[in-house]
Amino acid sequence: MDNRPIGIFDSGVGGLTVVKAVMERLKHESIVYFGDTARVPYGSKSKETVTKFSAQIIRFLETHDVKAIVIACNTVNANCIEELRAMFPHLPIEGVVEPGVRMALKETRNNRIGIIGTEATIASGKYPYLLKQQNPNLEVFGKACPLFVPLVEEGWANHSITKEVVQEYLLPLAEKDIDTLILGCTHYPMLTQTIGEVLGDGITLINPATEAAFSLKRLLKSRDMQTEHTEATYKFYVSDHTCRMQKMAQVFLDYPVEYVEKVDIEAY
Numbered sequence: 001m002d003n004r005p006i007g008i009f010d011s012g013v014g015g016l017t018v019v020k021a022v023m024e025r026l027k028h029e030s031i032v033y034f035g036d037t038a039r040v041p042y043g044s045k046s047k048e049t050v051t052k053f054s055a056q057i058i059r060f061l062e063t064h065d066v067k068a069i070v071i072a073c074n075t076v077n078a079n080c081i082e083e084l085r086a087m088f089p090h091l092p093i094e095g096v097v098e099p100g101v102r103m104a105l106k107e108t109r110n111n112r113i114g115i116i117g118t119e120a121t122i123a124s125g126k127y128p129y130l131l132k133q134q135n136p137n138l139e140v141f142g143k144a145c146p147l148f149v150p151l152v153e154e155g156w157a158n159h160s161i162t163k164e165v166v167q168e169y170l171l172p173l174a175e176k177d178i179d180t181l182i183l184g185c186t187h188y189p190m191l192t193q194t195i196g197e198v199l200g201d202g203i204t205l206i207n208p209a210t211e212a213a214f215s216l217k218r219l220l221k222s223r224d225m226q227t228e229h230t231e232a233t234y235k236f237y238v239s240d241h242t243c244r245m246q247k248m249a250q251v252f253l254d255y256p257v258e259y260v261e262k263v264d265i266e267a268y
Contacts, residue, residue, distance in 0.1 A: 002225040005030035007061035008070045012040035013248045014187030015072030021213035030233045032064045038240035041149040042075040043118020051080040059268040068092040072186045078124035100208030101130045108180040117184030119144045145169045152187040182206045236260045
């Protein structure tokens with residue numbers, strides 16, 4: 001047994017989708033969350049910069065004696081998760097890309113899968129590569145949606161302007177006759193309602209956070225690192241805008257987030 005917390009991080013508030021999934025499926029596990037709100041978005045940044053930022057965050061989370069890391073950010077997953085595992089070999093690091101791939105493979109019926117994500121995630125080609133490894137007959141269509149992250153960060157998930165942006169990005173993708181769409185950024189599940197209204201019921205939306213929580217559960221069990229049945233604690237840290245994170249966390253997690261602390265992440 002291991003009562004230490006789990007560390008989860010993202011470029012901003014989007015990683016709360018992973019926090020929520022872990023809270024629901026690993027009810028006794030404590031969580032330390034970091035959102036890099038000062039440097040969001042990551043999707044337009046270079047691999048070297050994203051790797052540097054991620055290493056700083058992991059070093060910060062290590063000060064909280066975390067037992068495992070979940071990288072909620074798809075951009076980090078797609079570009080440098082293996083490098084980070086090599087940099088921190090003593091620390092189990094889980095991601096969200098592989099779980100999203102597993103879910104999409106189970107759900108597709110016509111072997112036509114769409115992927116939306118940041119520019120860096122789509123450019124990496126990681127999702128198509130992993131999907132076609134498992135099923136070479138798949139047709140995979142990617143679309144970068146860079147405006148989605150700032151809209152979510154602004155709290156405009158259900159705004160009329162957001163619906164127009166969703167239509168602009170996704171209607172051409174729907175014309176490809178996809179039956180499954182991977183929400184390849186942790187911010188995007190916060191747009192599920194709007195995306196669903198635009199695409200209709202014929203396309204299954206894949207939120208990798210759900211399967212990522214199950215993957216984490218399996219990892220902890222296999223290493224005998226599950227916590228004892230104690231009351232979980234949740235701590236939230238950001239690099240900027242504590243009030244926004246507190247508001248989003250309270251609404252999205254349905255949990256009374258009383259305090260969010262700002263951290264000088266450049267010190268790590």
